[in-house]
Amino acid sequence: MKRARKSEMPLEIVRLGERIKHAIERKELKVREVSHDAGMDVENLRKYIAGTQEMKVSTLLRIASALDMNAAELVDSLEKGFKK
Numbered sequence: 370m371k372r373a374r375k376s377e378m379p380l381e382i383v384r385l386g387e388r389i390k391h392a393i394e395r396k397e398l399k400v401r402e403v404s405h406d407a408g409m410d411v412e413n414l415r416k417y418i419a420g421t422q423e424m425k426v427s428t429l430l431r432i433a434s435a436l437d438m439n440a441a442e443l444v445d446s447l448e449k450g451f452k453k
Contacts, residue, residue, distance in 0.1 A: 381447045383420030385429075388443050390418045392436050406435035 393403055400418065404411040408431060416422035417432070424432075426440075433440040 378420055378423070382423055384447055385443060386418045386420035389414075389432060389436075392438060392443070393418075396436060398436075403432065403435045407431040 393400060400414055401411045404414040407414070407428075409428065413422065414432070417424050417428075429440050429443065433443055
């Protein structure tokens with residue numbers, strides 16, 4: 370049985386996943402190649418891309434490195450909508 374999320378995923382997390390997906394497509398890579406280069410499980414990367422799982426900053430840095438990008442390129446201009 371799948372666990373229900375306590376709160377809705379912030380839109381910024383979904384947009385970050387979209388940016389990662391577009392970077393992978395633009396560089397003509399496969400998700401499994403990026404996950405391997407980032408030293409992570411491919412299923413976790415798929416969750417990040419789908420915007421269904423939040424990631425640590427260290428994970429973002431590893432993904433950006435695997436894409437040969439600066440992490441700032443992925444997060445630049447994301448709206449500041451994180452509310453407590």
